[in-house]
Amino acid sequence: MSETTSETTPMVAEFDTVAAWTEQAVAELGQAHAIPAACRGSGSPPELAWLAEGLGLSGDDPFLDAGAGLGGPAAWLTGYLHDRWRGPALLAEPMTHAAAAARRLFDLPSVAAWSQDLPLPDDSVAAAWLLGVLCTTSEKREVLTELHRVLRPGGRLGLLVLVADRPLSESPEGNEFPTRDSLRADLAASGFRIDDEVDGAALPGAPEDWVARADAVDEIVRRDHGDHPQWRQAHHQEEVLGRLMDSGDVETVLLHATAR
Template sequence: MPHVFRPQHAMRLVNEERERLLPPDRIIDAMEVHGQEDVIDIGAGPGFFALPMARRTQGTVYAVDLSPEMLAMLSERARQAGLDHVQVVEATADQLPLPDESVDRALMAFVLHEVPDQAAALREVHRVLRPGGKFLLLEWDKRPMDMGPPVEERLALDVSEAALRSAGFDILHRIFPNDVHYGILVERPGRVSTP
């Protein structure tokens, strides 16, 4: 069973050190969130990425997590920030309770390696993204280091890319926000049809 991040360690996810390591604005820039997009943050935790995304779009930000404690924390932080378009959703990554083609952008940060059925989780992201929608997968580099999950639970970059292709995504490019994480930006093929 993969290691799952525990709610009692939530404040590790919203501190200044993490902001230096993973500047939220740089991640959101890579996702091209800049106005009206509806966004889903899968494994949102206390809102490290979800709240900055909500400051960048007027669309709905769906903050999904399986932990009610994390979602309560996120909800309170959103309330204090006046971000009333953040919608918290208690769910697992492989069973997203959103309609087909309901979001323009998706983020899954350091979650996929924890999911028992990774292929199902990626298919769910594909399902909820609109054609032409972009998805950023962030994961830990697969090598020993003093932080993060055990190395045997990590996903190598080429393994993640193969899984994304198998789920039906087109790979756009990689990002390396620091020397311990990688990101893969992909797109759901097709374009939104205009009436």
């Protein structure tokens, strides 16, 4: 879920071009592959469930997924909370191919918009989440301040953030990983109170069938586009991030926060 403003960076290859190819691969393999593929990089079911339980959604509460990518997490949420929440899921995603694909894949309302400039009124959503977005932008407080604007007073925010608490020997182009301390400071400065926090490593991994379906989609994309420069750019980004996470230099943190 990129919040970069460049038209030519590897981030665009990863989050927009590959998103369009992912939609094509899902069409070939079937809709059962859609949510796992569209959640790639945005959270596993245990992570999404931990975040969902802190959103406090019920009835017809409106919900926002900012930096929604292909819409997989929002589609997963509508199924997970189907017995207690029937409200609209609103998606905002700056990458145009990804935003359009989310509408086609999951029939969810999606708009191409930056998280720093959401086309929503003040106090218009009961809860929101932001998954893997803050580590792709230098405008962290601007993003959080905009989310505070559109959330109702007392509204809940779920975050999945990749953090780096020590200097890195390498970094994927376009990523700016916060530290845990800077993340907490940005939330406080933007009007949020942190209610709960957990390291992603403390949660179970994704189910095997979930991983297999996502991998099957990736293999179709590789088969059809593996010689494309933008696929190679995106794959390089993933390899660098994978090394950083395997070494523990970059870690996943999940938080629940409330708009004060």
